[in-house]
Amino acid sequence: MKVTIFGTGYVGLVTGACLAEVGHQVLCVDVDEQKVAKLKQGIIPIYEPGLASIVKSNHANGQLKFTSDGAEGVAHSTLQFIAVGTPPDEDGSADLQYVLAVAETIGTHMQQDRVIIDKSTVPVGTADKVMAKVQSVLAARGSALKADVVSNPEFLKEGAAVSDFMRPDRIVIGTDNENSRTLMHELYSPFNRNHDRMIYMDTRSAELTKYAANAMLATKISFMNEIANLAERLGADVEKVRNGIGSDPRIGYHFIYPGCGYGGSCFPKDVQALARTAAEVGYQAPLLNAVESVNQHQKQVLFEKINQYFKGDLSGKTFALWGLAFKPNTDDMREAPSRVLMEALWAKGAKIQAFDPEAMEETQRIYGDRDDFQLVGTKEAALKNADALVICTEWQAFRAPDFDLLAERLKEKLICDGRNLYDPKLVKNKGLKYFGIGVGDSIATY
Numbered sequence: 001m002k003v004t005i006f007g008t009g010y011v012g013l014v015t016g017a018c019l020a021e022v023g024h025q026v027l028c029v030d031v032d033e034q035k036v037a038k039l040k041q042g043i044i045p046i047y048e049p050g051l052a053s054i055v056k057s058n059h060a061n062g063q064l065k066f067t068s069d070g071a072e073g074v075a076h077s078t079l080q081f082i083a084v085g086t087p088p089d090e091d092g093s094a095d096l097q098y099v100l101a102v103a104e105t106i107g108t109h110m111q112q113d114r115v116i117i118d119k120s121t122v123p124v125g126t127a128d129k130v131m132a133k134v135q136s137v138l139a140a141r142g143s144a145l146k147a148d149v150v151s152n153p154e155f156l157k158e159g160a161a162v163s164d165f166m167r168p169d170r171i172v173i174g175t176d177n178e179n180s181r182t183l184m185h186e187l188y189s190p191f192n193r194n195h196d197r198m199i200y201m202d203t204r205s206a207e208l209t210k211y212a213a214n215a216m217l218a219t220k221i222s223f224m225n226e227i228a229n230l231a232e233r234l235g236a237d238v239e240k241v242r243n244g245i246g247s248d249p250r251i252g253y254h255f256i257y258p259g260c261g262y263g264g265s266c267f268p269k270d271v272q273a274l275a276r277t278a279a280e281v282g283y284q285a286p287l288l289n290a291v292e293s294v295n296q297h298q299k300q301v302l303f304e305k306i307n308q309y310f311k312g313d314l315s316g317k318t319f320a321l322w323g324l325a326f327k328p329n330t331d332d333m334r335e336a337p338s339r340v341l342m343e344a345l346w347a348k349g350a351k352i353q354a355f356d357p358e359a360m361e362e363t364q365r366i367y368g369d370r371d372d373f374q375l376v377g378t379k380e381a382a383l384k385n386a387d388a389l390v391i392c393t394e395w396q397a398f399r400a401p402d403f404d405l406l407a408e409r410l411k412e413k414l415i416c417d418g419r420n421l422y423d424p425k426l427v428k429n430k431g432l433k434y435f436g437i438g439v440g441d442s443i444a445t446y
């Protein structure tokens, strides 16, 4: 089938490449001309495991094409995906300007009926807004062409996006239109062979399903962070508690890791946007608001511990920082807890030497050159003349460090672990001081 995808970010590029990989003929459209030019040269703008090879091979064999010409995208196919960003507006609601701009492009250029598929995460009622936009443009053109709008939210995880797309848990399709349903079934049938993963519903339920999924996952994290903060004050070990509750199949082990807060382009903005949607219909959503405020507090916890340890005097101190990306296997720095930590340390006059396997270019783009910041080529180089080590991202490469080297290099012999990567006893036996999130016998005193 022929498919057009507007937006070649984390979602659009993965969607386009995976649809091309199974044999569809995909045209990806992006307003960012530089991005399109790079993609045409085989330069992939983001780090996502497995993505580069399928983008390159499908571009080379002509299954996957790129353009910045919206009219060309609209002409290419009946199926028009919208996968552009929906960043938070000032009040936390989702900013729909990019989604509606695509709707306008489609309405302006379509010469035959079109099925528009919303893959961006959008508030309930957006499919109706997209439809209204297209219809108003068509009416202004005096056109009798027809469009249908389907909601098809995306559940992929950055860091495992290609495998999530190729082997989805579920494919949610929101539509009441029989023709659109048939087209979506055909489009996704290559991903649906092992068992039926298609879940059909109305557009509003599909839109809410995406927010509900992210809000549930964010709730699990904030809940566990609250238990971790409590464990510190009660002299309990949250990692033992995690094992204790995760073993209950009604709770499960997924997404109950305590840490220095959730980040990324989805959870923070989606929880806020859902709370905002709730407020708009007169419901205050106390749980959603609490999930968000627990997370904001949690992003400060590492800094608070460090500040307390050094008795508020961080001026001239140097911190080795392992991990910048909001989670492993991505270079995405959006809402990353490392940013909150770094900005708080800089405000107190501290210096940072940071290493991340993939996110250093993006970090450099965000912060530029600063006297109090150095990006270094290895995790060991970050330790040079450092007072303490701080960990913000649980990359595999950080899981079994040379603790003897750490004890030798770190002036304060201190590890502040925002991801609970190590066994506190083992670290202490190496002559290091250690605090994590809700673990280690030393934390309660800091």
Ligand SMILES: NC(=O)c1ccc[n+]([C@@H]2O[C@H](COP(=O)([O-])OP(=O)(O)OC[C@H]3O[C@@H](n4cnc5c(N)ncnc54)[C@H](O)[C@@H]3O)[C@@H](O)[C@H]2O)c1
Binding pocket: 006, 007, 008, 009, 010, 011, 012, 029, 030, 031, 032, 035, 083, 084, 085, 086, 098, 101, 102, 119, 120, 121, 122, 154, 155, 156, 157, 158, 265, 266
């Ligand atoms: N990143 C994720 O893990 C993830 C997962 C599921 C859902 N989502 C949702 O998917 C949507 C896209 O997220 P993302 O992370 O891929 O965003 P992104 O910021 O990485 O990419 C968006 C792209 O859209 C392009 N764009 C903007 N306006 C355009 C237009 N009018 N025409 C064509 N291209 C245009 C931008 O230039 C950019 O390349 C969001 O709604 C997000 O919430 C994201």
